[in-house]
Amino acid sequence: MLKLEDAPEVVSLRKCQLVVIEGPSKNKKITLNKNKITIGKRDNNDFILEDKTVSRNHLEIEYASDSFILRDLNSTNGTYLNGSKVKEAYLAPGDAIKIGNSVIEFVAFDEKISIEPSPKEAFGMMVGKSRKMRQIFAILEKISPSQATVIIEGETGTGKDLVARAIHEHSTRKAQPFQVFDCSGVAPNLIESELFGHEKGSFTGAVRSRAGAFEAARGGTVFLDEIGELTLDLQPKLLRALESREIRRVGANAPTKIDVRVVSATNRNLKKEVAEGRFREDLYYRMSVVKILLPPLRERAEDIPLIVQKLLTDGKFNKTPSGALKVTRVEDDALKMLMRYTWPGNVRELANVIERACSFVEKDTISRSHLEFIFAEMGENEEGTERMKIDADLPFKEAKQMIVEEFEKEYLEDLLKKHNHNLSKAAREAKVDRKHIRNLLKKYGIPTKGEM
Numbered sequence: 001m002l003k004l005e006d007a008p009e010v011v012s013l014r015k016c017q018l019v020v021i022e023g024p025s026k027n028k029k030i031t032l033n034k035n036k037i038t039i040g041k042r043d044n045n046d047f048i049l050e051d052k053t054v055s056r057n058h059l060e061i062e063y064a065s066d067s068f069i070l071r072d073l074n075s076t077n078g079t080y081l082n083g084s085k086v087k088e089a090y091l092a093p094g095d096a097i098k099i100g101n102s103v104i105e106f107v108a109f110d111e112k113i114s115i116e117p118s119p120k121e122a123f124g125m126m127v128g129k130s131r132k133m134r135q136i137f138a139i140l141e142k143i144s145p146s147q148a149t150v151i152i153e154g155e156t157g158t159g160k161d162l163v164a165r166a167i168h169e170h171s172t173r174k175a176q177p178f179q180v181f182d183c184s185g186v187a188p189n190l191i192e193s194e195l196f197g198h199e200k201g202s203f204t205g206a207v208r209s210r211a212g213a214f215e216a217a218r219g220g221t222v223f224l225d226e227i228g229e230l231t232l233d234l235q236p237k238l239l240r241a242l243e244s245r246e247i248r249r250v251g252a253n254a255p256t257k258i259d260v261r262v263v264s265a266t267n268r269n270l271k272k273e274v275a276e277g278r279f280r281e282d283l284y285y286r287m288s289v290v291k292i293l294l295p296p297l298r299e300r301a302e303d304i305p306l307i308v309q310k311l312l313t314d315g316k317f318n319k320t321p322s323g324a325l326k327v328t329r330v331e332d333d334a335l336k337m338l339m340r341y342t343w344p345g346n347v348r349e350l351a352n353v354i355e356r357a358c359s360f361v362e363k364d365t366i367s368r369s370h371l372e373f374i375f376a377e378m379g380e381n382e383e384g385t386e387r388m389k390i391d392a393d394l395p396f397k398e399a400k401q402m403i404v405e406e407f408e409k410e411y412l413e414d415l416l417k418k419h420n421h422n423l424s425k426a427a428r429e430a431k432v433d434r435k436h437i438r439n440l441l442k443k444y445g446i447p448t449k450g451e452m
Helices: 131-143 160-169 188-196 235-244 270-275 281-287 301-314 332-340 346-360 368-384 396-418 423-430 434-444
Strands: 011-022 029-031 036-040 059-064 067-072 079-081 084-086 088-090 096-099 102-112 150-153 178-182 221-225 261-266 290-293
Touching: 011 131, 067 079, 131 160, 131 290, 150 160, 160 178, 160 221, 160 261, 188 235, 188 434, 235 281, 270 281, 301 332, 301 346, 332 368, 346 368, 396 423, 396 434, 423 434
Parallel strands: 150 261, 150 290, 178 221, 221 261
Antiparallel strands: 011 029, 011 102, 011 290, 036 059, 059 067, 067 088, 079 084, 079 096, 096 102
């Protein structure tokens, strides 16, 4: 068994505790590892307090849908959460529960877990023989069939979307929709509508009612990509949806019940974002029941031969019209060259290099000379890249938004030009939902084929 202190931090689980911070039982604690625990002074409780002002069976805490719900059990002196008397309430990290003369703090923390690596070298569309990836495969085998909320962290291009899809495809929800929502690919003023839907006439341009991502995924999985980009004003609405398992369309009077599993991903360190006030701690807590950290490709170079073989076998770019493979092998010297490179763009960059190499290989083998040409060309492009113009006189948020908008506009123009302004083909290549692409095109006034 892998020792905890030797385990790379690739997976952590959310743990929660109750700690008595005031009263006769001060410093007493309990880890919440049951679906329901009871608190009171009677001996039959899970958490027994030696406080005469606490009722015999004072309250219970139930774990449901990745949330902890506190319920007062008709106690004599009542239950107070952060100073307010409550009968039932959701708990968040740092909450103070006052019962009688005792105050109990609700504490949440991430616990790195010891994992025996899977003997398998693949899970879903992912491959890897490195210890880190086989540890991730092992935890995915265990958590995919559950209903646990999962957050995937990792650099751009590491394959977070493949992890999310693999979780869905190995879950009990696999026959239902897998709905991808890119939080960075939608204009901020449209995110609420795209996530939760809207009613006809709820805003200018809402000519008909439409379901959002949560309703469209009914019974399945919602994958919230780049969750770190979600604005602070929308984070409470997502939190409420996760807690109450219901959403409210923009312009609707009544809420709609939802039945979805939520998997999210980010290239940011969300713990750091929480510490710096850019991401809500209670939302982070709800979303990180299981947290998976995908390693960058430079930390698992031994996986590159397997990844290359997978790309050559599955890539449409390497198929003849009859379905046969054009390139079947990579020379040893070429493979060593691939394994020495640091891959700042990770697996996505490796895939691009392999696709380019296949495009001008004359026979059936990628050689070192093919890669030398590609890497030399990549170096020239990097040196010739013009630095983005940044206006330091603007506030950070505005300056960043200007750069993002300039990138989005240029990217979409080039993408549509490449696909003769065919929206569906452009969306497939960009791996962005067709509706999101259309919204961005409207934003920048870029016409599709049918509008020209």
